[in-house]
Structures are given as structure tokens and as C-alpha cells.
Amino acid sequence: MLLAVVLPAAAGEAAPAVTDAALEKRVMALSEELRCLVCQNQTIADSHAPLAVDLKNQVREKLASGMSERDIIDYMVARYGDFVLYRPPVKITTLMLWFGPPLLLLSGLWLFVRTVLRRRAGKSRPLSAAEQARVRTLLDSAGGDRP
Amino acid sequence: MTTENAPAVEGRSKWRFLLPLAAFLALAVLLGVGLGLNPREVPSPLVGKPAPQFELPQLHRADAKFSPDEMRGKVWMLNVWASWCVACREEHPVLVQLAKSGVMPIIGLNYKDKREDGIAWLARFGDPYQLSAHDEKGQVGIDYGVYGVPETYVIDKAGVIRYKRIGVVTPQIVSQKILPLVSELNREK
Numbered sequence: 190m191l192l193a194v195v196l197p198a199a200a201g202e203a204a205p206a207v208t209d210a211a212l213e214k215r216v217m218a219l220s221e222e223l224r225c226l227v228c229q230n231q232t233i234a235d236s237h238a239p240l241a242v243d244l245k246n247q248v249r250e251k252l253a254s255g256m257s258e259r260d261i262i263d264y265m266v267a268r269y270g271d272f273v274l275y276r277p278p279v280k281i282t283t284l285m286l287w288f289g290p291p292l293l294l295l296s297g298l299w300l301f302v303r304t305v306l307r308r309r310a311g312k313s314r315p316l317s318a319a320e321q322a323r324v325r326t327l328l329d330s331a332g333g334d335r336p
Numbered sequence: 337m338t339t340e341n342a343p344a345v346e347g348r349s350k351w352r353f354l355l356p357l358a359a360f361l362a363l364a365v366l367l368g369v370g371l372g373l374n375p376r377e378v379p380s381p382l383v384g385k386p387a388p389q390f391e392l393p394q395l396h397r398a399d400a401k402f403s404p405d406e407m408r409g410k411v412w413m414l415n416v417w418a419s420w421c422v423a424c425r426e427e428h429p430v431l432v433q434l435a436k437s438g439v440m441p442i443i444g445l446n447y448k449d450k451r452e453d454g455i456a457w458l459a460r461f462g463d464p465y466q467l468s469a470h471d472e473k474g475q476v477g478i479d480y481g482v483y484g485v486p487e488t489y490v491i492d493k494a495g496v497i498r499y500k501r502i503g504v505v506t507p508q509i510v511s512q513k514i515l516p517l518v519s520e521l522n523r524e525k
Contacts, residue, residue, distance in 0.1 A: 226483035229375060239448070240483050243474050268481040270381045 216249045219258055223248070223265060224275045232275050380481050380500040387414070387491050388479040395446050395454050395468035402469045404495060407443070411521040413514075414489040415465070415505075416445045416477060419457035421485045427504040428461050434510060435464030440490075440518050444468030447477045447485055490514060492521045 217234055223244065225236035233241040233248075244265070251261050265273045277283045316324065382388075391403045404414075415431060417424045435442050444465035446454040451470060458468070471477055480489070481500075490499040499517055501509060 226378060239474075243478060247475075247478060267381060268479065269483065270378055270481075272378045 212249065212252060215252050215258070216245065219248050219252070219261060220245050222262065222275050224273050226269060226273065376484065377502055378483070380497075380502070382481050382489075382497050383500055385497060387489070387495050387497050388476075390469075390476045390479065392445075392469040392471055392476060395444070395451065395458075395470045398451070398470075402443070402467060404491070407441070407491065408495055409493050411440055411493060411518055412491055413440050413442045414445055414480075414491060415442055416447050416480070416482050416485050416487045417468075418447045418449045418485050419453040420449065423504050424486045425461060427486055427506070428464070430505050430507055430510060431464040432462045434514075439515065441466045445476065445480075446470050447482060448472065448474040490517055490521070493524060 220234035221232045223233045225231045225233045225238055225241040225244075227238040227240050228236045231241075233244045235241075248261055251264070252258075256264075262274070271278055271280075277286055279287055387404050389404065391401050394400045394402050413434075417428075431442060434440075442464050444467070446468045448471065449457075451472070454468065454470065458465075469476070474482075480487075484502065486504060488501040488505050489497050492498050498521060499513065501513070505514075
């Protein structure tokens with residue numbers, strides 16, 4: 190009985206499975222927020238690059254030692270910059286990145302609606318006096334029949 | 337026929353047809369600039385910050401240690417290299433040359449390498465380093481924001497990182513960026 194208590198500590202065995210599973214969940218969750226700088230379109234959770242494995246181990250060690258998620262993210266950003274965040278932070282420099290596409294979509298929709306509406310309105314809009322005179326001139330010069 | 341110099345439709349400027357073209361050109365310029373940028377060159381937030389502290393065994397003498405503190409008062413270069421790094425071979429002659437010129441001491445950081453591999457590589461390709469620190473686990477590399485060797489730092493007398501080069505150090509980089517910077521830093525107290 191005594192041996193069963195002493196041996197795991199002496200051999201440096203992994204902690205009981207329950208703690209590991211909870212820690213692993215946190216490691217994966219945090220890893221999915223960090224970009225692998227080698228395979229830049231993957232998170233360190235997905236990537237198999239050696240650097241990704243190293244960074245994941247770092248994350249695990251730091252979480253196990255009691256660092257908060259926020260602190261670990263700050264640690265990574267301090268060394269690798271904003272690019273290490275898989276989701277770009279919303280800053281002045283990234284406003285175009287975040288709001289550009291929705292803006293383009295909205296302005297496209299607005300232009301589309303305006304054009305369609307104008308066409309509808311245009312069909313039944315009566316000609317002004319100046320425009321009627323032009324119509325007459327054009328028809329005359331074209332040699333067509335008078336209305 | 338009369339030449340048309342009045343608007344064809346009331347209330348609309350005839351220049352409006354240029355709007356889509358202008359928008360397209362603006363977008364083309366924006367995308368063109370973006371495509372010209374290199375996504376691998378991630379700007380380092382460490383420039384202007386103190387070089388992270390560490391203590392590592394030296395590559396050639398495992399019992400001796402190295403720490404950046406030892407370089408206080410000097411302008412020096414930290415070059416991250418590895419025997420498995422092909423690009424490092426490309427820049428190595430440039431570093432050997434730089435070391436011969438005696439402009440600044442170069443300290444190597446042997447990143448994620450086996451000791452014997454690192455030693456053999458230097459024996460084969462030349463050793464421009466005053467010494468190399470052996471970062472077997474890569475922990476110090478992470479502290480320095482290393483993600484793709486070779487990477488090179490210029491550190492000033494106060495131990496602050498003043499320049500980081502991600503990728504191969506070419507002769508142009510040396511003459512255009514590094515040497516002028518080193519002269520300037522040497523003039524600092």
C-alpha cells in the first residue's frame with residue numbers, strides 16, 4: 190500500500206487520468222486560438238510542424254503550472270506578434286479586414302437595389318419638354334413617320 | 337447631328353460611368369500591394385525590447401554556460417542556426433566573412449540540434465561564432481520568437497534587440513542594414 194503511494198511520485202509518472210483530460214481540453218481549446226507560424230493557415234492544434242508541437246507543449250506546461258489563458262496568449266503575442274492569434278484582433282489596423290467584406294456586400298446590395306428601382310421608375314417617367322423636342326428632332330432626321 | 341455635350345439624362349453627371357473603373361483600380365492597387373508582401377516575414381514585436389534572459393550550456397564545452405548578460409557593453413549579433421537547416425548553409429559564408437572583419441562578435445544559438453550534429457556542422461562549414469549556445473529543446477528559441485531558422489538579431493550595449501532578420505542574411509542585408517546599424521549603435525553609450 191505504501192509502495193503504491195510512493196512509486197508514482199518517485200518515477201515521475203503522469204498525473205491521474207482525470208486531471209489530464211481536463212487539462213488536455215484546455216490545451217486544445219487554447220491551441221485552436223494560436224496560429225502555427227510555419228504552416229500559417231493552421232492552428233497549432235492542427236499542425237504537425239515541430240514548432241507547433243513545441244508551442245503546444247509550452248501551452249500545456251504553462252497551463253499546468255497555473256498560468257491563465259489570458260497570460261499565455263499575452264506571452265505568445267509578446268514573442269510572435271498579433272499574427273500568432275488565429276483570429277486577428279479587432280484593432281484600428283484590422284478594421285478593413287473585419288468590416289471590409291460586409292461593407293462591400295452592403296454597398297453592392299444597395300447599388301443593385303437602386304439600379305433595379307430606377308429602372309422600374311424610369312419606364313413610366315414622362316418626358317420633359319426638352320426631351321420631347323429632342324425626340325422630334327431625332328425622328329425627323331432619321332426620316333421616320335411623324336407620330 | 338449635334339455633338340452631345342449636354343447630359344443625356346437629367347440630373348446625372350456623365351462622369352458617373354468612371355466610378356466602377358475607379359473602384360476597380362483602387363481594389364487592384366490594394367490587392368497588388370498585398371500580394372507583394374511576404375507572409376513569412378512576420379514583424380517581430382521584440383525589436384526595441386530587452387533581449388530575453390537565458391542561460392544555456394555552450395555547444396563545444398558542455399560544462400561552460402552562456403548568458404546574454406555577458407555581452408553587456410558590446411554591440412553583438414545573435415544568429416540562430418541548426419545543422420538540419422539548409423538555408424543556414426547559404427548564409428554561413430556571409431557570417432564567416434563578417435566574423436573575419438571583426439565588426440562585431442557573433443554568438444550562435446544552436447536551435448533544436450543534437451550536440452554532435454552541431455559540432456560536426458561547424459567543423460565542416462566553418463565557425464564564425466565566438467561561441468554557440470546549445471538550445472536543444474528550443475525553449476530559448478521560443479522566447480526569442482524564432483519560428484524558422486535562420487534568424488538573426490542585432491543587440492545593443494544595453495541588451496536591447498534593435499534589429500531582427502528572419503531568413504538568410506545576404507551581403508546586401510549586411511552592407512545596407514546591419515553595418516550602418518552597428519556603427520550607429522557603437523556610437524551610443
